[in-house]
Amino acid sequence: MNLLEQTCREIFPQDNDARSQARARLEQLTMPHWALGDVMDLAVDLAGMSKSIEPAVEKKIIVTMAGDHGVVAEGVSKFPAEVTPQMVYNIASGGAGINALARQAGADVIVVDIGVNADFSDLSGSERFISRKIAPGTNNIAAGPAMSIANARKAVEAGIQLALDLAQSYDVFGTGEMGIGNTTPSSAIAAVVTGKPVRELTGRGTGLDDEQLGRKIAIIEKVLEINKPDPQNGLDILAKIGGYEIGGIAGLILGAAARRKPVVVDGFISTAGALIAFKLEPFVRDYIICSHRSVEPGHKYMQETLGCARPLLDLNFRLGEGTGAALAMNIVEAARRVLTDVATFAEAAVAQADK
Amino acid sequence: MNLLEQTCREIFPQDNDARSQARARLEQLTMPHWALGDVMDLAVDLAGMSKSIEPAVEKKIIVTMAGDHGVVAEGVSKFPAEVTPQMVYNIASGGAGINALARQAGADVIVVDIGVNADFSDLSGSERFISRKIAPGTNNIAAGPAMSIANARKAVEAGIQLALDLAQSYDVFGTGEMGIGNTTPSSAIAAVVTGKPVRELTGRGTGLDDEQLGRKIAIIEKVLEINKPDPQNGLDILAKIGGYEIGGIAGLILGAAARRKPVVVDGFISTAGALIAFKLEPFVRDYIICSHRSVEPGHKYMQETLGCARPLLDLNFRLGEGTGAALAMNIVEAARRVLTDVATFAEAAVAQADK
Numbered sequence: 001m002n003l004l005e006q007t008c009r010e011i012f013p014q015d016n017d018a019r020s021q022a023r024a025r026l027e028q029l030t031m032p033h034w035a036l037g038d039v040m041d042l043a044v045d046l047a048g049m050s051k052s053i054e055p056a057v058e059k060k061i062i063v064t065m066a067g068d069h070g071v072v073a074e075g076v077s078k079f080p081a082e083v084t085p086q087m088v089y090n091i092a093s094g095g096a097g098i099n100a101l102a103r104q105a106g107a108d109v110i111v112v113d114i115g116v117n118a119d120f121s122d123l124s125g126s127e128r129f130i131s132r133k134i135a136p137g138t139n140n141i142a143a144g145p146a147m148s149i150a151n152a153r154k155a156v157e158a159g160i161q162l163a164l165d166l167a168q169s170y171d172v173f174g175t176g177e178m179g180i181g182n183t184t185p186s187s188a189i190a191a192v193v194t195g196k197p198v199r200e201l202t203g204r205g206t207g208l209d210d211e212q213l214g215r216k217i218a219i220i221e222k223v224l225e226i227n228k229p230d231p232q233n234g235l236d237i238l239a240k241i242g243g244y245e246i247g248g249i250a251g252l253i254l255g256a257a258a259r260r261k262p263v264v265v266d267g268f269i270s271t272a273g274a275l276i277a278f279k280l281e282p283f284v285r286d287y288i289i290c291s292h293r294s295v296e297p298g299h300k301y302m303q304e305t306l307g308c309a310r311p312l313l314d315l316n317f318r319l320g321e322g323t324g325a326a327l328a329m330n331i332v333e334a335a336r337r338v339l340t341d342v343a344t345f346a347e348a349a350v351a352q353a354d355k
Numbered sequence: 356m357n358l359l360e361q362t363c364r365e366i367f368p369q370d371n372d373a374r375s376q377a378r379a380r381l382e383q384l385t386m387p388h389w390a391l392g393d394v395m396d397l398a399v400d401l402a403g404m405s406k407s408i409e410p411a412v413e414k415k416i417i418v419t420m421a422g423d424h425g426v427v428a429e430g431v432s433k434f435p436a437e438v439t440p441q442m443v444y445n446i447a448s449g450g451a452g453i454n455a456l457a458r459q460a461g462a463d464v465i466v467v468d469i470g471v472n473a474d475f476s477d478l479s480g481s482e483r484f485i486s487r488k489i490a491p492g493t494n495n496i497a498a499g500p501a502m503s504i505a506n507a508r509k510a511v512e513a514g515i516q517l518a519l520d521l522a523q524s525y526d527v528f529g530t531g532e533m534g535i536g537n538t539t540p541s542s543a544i545a546a547v548v549t550g551k552p553v554r555e556l557t558g559r560g561t562g563l564d565d566e567q568l569g570r571k572i573a574i575i576e577k578v579l580e581i582n583k584p585d586p587q588n589g590l591d592i593l594a595k596i597g598g599y600e601i602g603g604i605a606g607l608i609l610g611a612a613a614r615r616k617p618v619v620v621d622g623f624i625s626t627a628g629a630l631i632a633f634k635l636e637p638f639v640r641d642y643i644i645c646s647h648r649s650v651e652p653g654h655k656y657m658q659e660t661l662g663c664a665r666p667l668l669d670l671n672f673r674l675g676e677g678t679g680a681a682l683a684m685n686i687v688e689a690a691r692r693v694l695t696d697v698a699t700f701a702e703a704a705v706a707q708a709d710k
Contacts, residue, residue: 029452031451032560032674035561035672035673036672036674037671037672038670038671078387079707086703095698100689100692104685105689206708207388295392313668316392317390318387327686337459342450342451343448343450348445349441350438350442350445352434
């Protein structure tokens with residue numbers, strides 16, 4: 001059996017006993033019933049994911065997957081493609097947005113070249129960089145498929161293997177990405193998986209004006225028309241209209257779920273990766289924490305498909321890299337603290353509410 | 356001149372030069388324009404508050420003001436009044452919700468007896484407890500004023516003096532409170548200051564049912580009818596329909612603002628304190644960070660009065676104690692990190708967007 005199929009077989013729903021135990025304790029804490037709302041819901045989820053009412057959340061890592069996109073030739077981004085490798089260097093040297101926010105959250109960062117059109121041999125000694133390169137970017141999806149099915153599998157399995165390796169050292173994963181042009185494949189994936197019209201899902205990416213936005217929508221419609229991905233087949237969607245970093249993220253989520261580790265999913269592109277993972281194995285939903293609501297309009301529908309009506313944060317982020325995931329890791333830590341650090345009515349001898 | 360008037364004279368608007376310098380740097384960071392949205396807005400505010408593009412945010416404290424309320428005799432709360440002192444002990448011993456969330460955020464906590472109906476002499480050695488008691492709780496505001504104007508001034512000045520003392524050791528303040536019954540005076544203050552009907556502002560507090568909620572609304576309407584507070588006079592509002600912890604919070608905010616320190620304001624009751632501070636000196640608005648949107652329906656209108664249309668978090672919290680403020684301190688730290696830790700396009704040699 002291949003790594004992908006093997007991993008999917010190791011993904012189970014959250015543990016109901018641990019969820020019940022967590023809920024029972026939270027209902028006895030010295031506060032009005034469920035007064036920390038969504039953070040208490042998250043605490044129950046952490047227990048269910050980890051099968052423990054003392055879920056480990058201390059060691060945190062953001063994995064930022066980087067890839068290039070042939071569709072940039074269609075003029076879908078305001079930034080030139082060479083920004084992808086430039087930002088890989090920036091993240092590796094600690095100067096990007098994700099580095100700042102991960103530092104605040106006490107999370108490590110690694111940037112992964114899974115499909116960038118550049119040679120990073122000079123980064124081989126960097127502690128924040130690893131190479132898992134499958135190809136130097138996708139083909140132009142407005143003219144044909146992004147990659148072969150074989151390469152789509154390779155991208156997902158690279159993400160899985162990385163998660164399995166990192167799961168030996170880390171408790172919580174965060175997804176991130178860097179790839180100029182990658183809101184275009186992500187919008188296309190959102191359209192296929194949610195069934196919503198492209199026009200409702202597509203946003204301004206890094207800052208398109210009205211005319212450029214109209215053009216982007218037309219290109220995405222063409223992408224879908226030309227490639228006709230099968231909405232029920234995650235690898236087919238990824239191969240036809242995806243990206244290497246999106247496949248890597250899907251794999252990372254699958255691998256983390258197979259090890260019962262929470263995965264904090266970042267913004268629009270990361271959520272496209274989560275949708276691919278969800279199509280490959282629906283139980284991954286139980287390990288996904290939606291960090292924030294992106295400015296991109298399709299994000300809401302994508303998150304709803306994952307069962308996440310209320311992401312933790314809504315701060316007008318549209319950066320990616322894993323920045324929303326990093327910031328939300330503070331809330332994951334807070335949820336664990338609520339579960340384990342707060343006294344019950346009995347422990348603290350506090351009177352309860354009238355029934 | 357009294358401490359209150361002197362302090363109000365020391366509160367100035369945010370510094371425009373520091374704001375401009377911060378904005379100029381943020382616009383050059385290696386990311387799409389303003390891609391970290393609200394966190395970047397907050398970074399500009401921190402610079403304007405502190406007059407520095409390297410605003411200090413490391414040393415953080417949550418001040419949880421505790422007081423009792425005579426109006427509890429009307430049956431406005433599901434919890435008995437003795438829970439106020441019980442929770443003071445719980446916070447002092449580190450077992451309350453605020454302790455857990457403050458620990459996560461790296462913030463210290465102190466609980467202040469400013470008006471609790473209990474003797475805490477056995478807590479005198481506790482590092483997390485201080486006494487600034489003015490009276491053992493308010494009078495029943497459904498029958499007359501909460502306190503004398505002299506005591507209202509004492510409560511505010513106790514908060515100011517505490518902030519001035521703590522400002523020597525701390526960079527960021529968070530407000531919190533504990534006081535069974537205190538959503539009732541807070542709703543009354545919200546009605547007076549926002550001009551909205553009581554019915555639209557009043558919620559279920561720690562968990563009232565429909566009948567109890569109707570009764571609470573009728574009581575708050577009676578509170579306003581009997582006391583007729585002057586909407587333009589902060590001390591008059593506080594004395595007639597407030598609470599000691601609400602006055603202490605107002606003072607804490609004024610004192611922090613006078614020292615140009617950011618104050619992260621917690622939920623419904625803390626925001627009532629902020630409205631009193633705002634009525635005493637409108638410039639305090641420039642130092643207030645609204646941490647979260649409470650479940651209480653009036654909170655939205657109160658925050659809008661403070662110029663805060665979008666609080667940082669919205670997680671269905673309804674606990675108080677400072678819990679929302681503690682969690683939001685992570686975002687304050689993140690804003691500082693974005694301002695100082697992220698490389699500019701020039702520093703990192705990354706290509707910029709087409710104009």
